[in-house]
Amino acid sequence: MQELKHKIRDIPDFPKPGIVFKDITPLLTDPDALRLAIKQLTQPFLDREITAVAGMEARGFIFGSLVAWEMNLPFIPLRKPGKLPYNKKSVAYDLEYGSSSLEIHSDALTKNDRVLLIDDLLATGGTAKASCELIEKLGATVEALAFIVELDFLHGKEKLSTYEIHSLLHY
Helix, strand or coil, X not given: CHHHHCCCEEEECCCCCCCEXXXXXXXXXXXXXXXXXXXXXXXXXXXXXXXXXXXXXXXXXXXXXXXXXXXXXXEEEEXXXXXXXXXEEEEEEEECCEEXXXXXXXXXXXXXXXXXXXXXXXXXXXXXXHHHHHHHHCCCEEXXXXXXXXXHHHCHHHHCCCCCEEEXXXX
């Protein structure tokens, strides 16, 4: 995992003073590192009965769609409000500095689906928890969550204690 860690760039004071942003752009621009990341995200779940992969807008789309392709499964986008054109379900959640919501097409999943949820980073866990709730609103089961980066010091895993978490890199 050390070669992946070298592909995550620290940006101090972004988006505001005191925050050290973990920039995944160098990982995305290196095809070998990206391939390795997708392989490592996918590997623990190859023998599982997963039926779909979901990812949160926006960076979860990048990794989630690649994992879905690698596993030959459908990709389910979890979108910001107003982006989906069909019947949808939504869930609101709190952020560190406000609130947000996510939406999913109401026919995207069924009660028989077992979903692997993918995103680039687990911080406080609010978006991931809301994503799980949204998937479960459709009757589907969240099989596990997988992230490129987990910021352990923010304790996001605690909000997700009932779910299996797989993170490639820990800070």
